[in-house]
Amino acid sequence: DGGITQSPKYLFRKEGQNVTLSCEQNLNHDAMYWYRQDPGQGLRLIYYSQIVNDFQKGDIAEGYSVSREKKESFPLTVTSAQKNPTAFYLCASSISLDRTNEQFFGPGTRLTVL
Amino acid sequence: GQQVMQIPQYQHVQEGEDFTTYCNSSTTLSNIQWYKQRPGGHPVFLIQLVKSGEVKKQKRLTFQFGEAKKNSSLHITATQTTDVGTYFCAGRDTGRRALTFGSGTRLQVQP
Numbered sequence: 001d002g003g004i005t006q007s008p009k010y011l012f013r014k015e016g017q018n019v020t021l022s023c024e025q026n027l028n029h030d031a032m033y034w035y036r037q038d039p040g041q042g043l044r045l046i047y048y049s050q051i052v053n054d055f056q057k058g059d060i061a062e063g064y065s066v067s068r069e070k071k072e073s074f075p076l077t078v079t080s081a082q083k084n085p086t087a088f089y090l091c092a093s094s095i096s097l098d099r100t101n102e103q104f105f106g107p108g109t110r111l112t113v114l
Numbered sequence: 115g116q117q118v119m120q121i122p123q124y125q126h127v128q129e130g131e132d133f134t135t136y137c138n139s140s141t142t143l144s145n146i147q148w149y150k151q152r153p154g155g156h157p158v159f160l161i162q163l164v165k166s167g168e169v170k171k172q173k174r175l176t177f178q179f180g181e182a183k184k185n186s187s188l189h190i191t192a193t194q195t196t197d198v199g200t201y202f203c204a205g206r207d208t209g210r211r212a213l214t215f216g217s218g219t220r221l222q223v224q225p
Contacts, residue, residue: 033212040123042202043157043215050211058212090156097211100145102159103204 003027004106006091011111013085020077021109023091029104031097032074036060037088037108046089049074050097078111085113116141116207120216128224133190135219137203146179146186146205147213157202160188193223 004025013019025032031050035043045058049068063082068074074093078085088110092103117140127133137146145164149157161170163179163186170177176189186203200220204213 035215040220042118042120042217043204045212045214048212056211059214092157100147100162100164100206102147102162103149103157103213105156105158108156 004091004093004104006089006106006109009107009109011109013111013113015113016080018077018079019085019111020075021089021091021111023074023076023106024072025074025091025093025104025106026072027093027104028071029093029095030071031094031101032068033092033094033103034058034064034066034074034076035090035092037090043090046076048097085111087111116205116210116214118203118205118214118216120201120203120219122219123217124220124222126222126224127193129195130192133193133197133221135188135201135203135221137186137188137205137216139184139205139207139214141184141207141209143183143205144208146183146203148177148186148188149202149204149215150199151202151218152199155199190221193221195223195225197221198223 033048034046047066049055065077091106094101147162148160151157168179174191200218202218203216
């Protein structure tokens, strides 16, 4: 949907393991975002990037890390330091960060840590 | 920091009834966007409001941006079962580069 792919749709990991969620977009967008959604709650911003090799912490960055080596890709690593990693993770992109552009979301990855 | 609150958290209506969700920000916003997330899906952009007092319509949906640019509303006239989902507002204040999403209002429509 919207040219953004996230895989896998469902992911299971054991507690204490790091896990990397993929996000790829073919929209030629400069800005990309990672959000976390918990049941009955809104979207909370984890990290965002306005351009290759640049990214900024969002509101809940602790326990997460990202990289932006290519324009199309913005993978998110959920580290063992994240205290409550089980959640629905959404990746999004927009033309740029500074303009008031709409965000396009991927289908999401539902992570369950056992 | 910036906070964006939405009320109600949940609303259950009979098909054909109207529905309104309200969005309130603790700070003045430069713009506000609305998204819809169907059950099991991902948020999809509906509309953006930029000007103070702006009103926009999309068929049965009416969006308003407050005069002070700190609140917004989404009104659905004569709801249909296809309106089921969670509606989020998202705004950006002048001191922040990224959007802040509201907590969402989940709409359930009884046929």
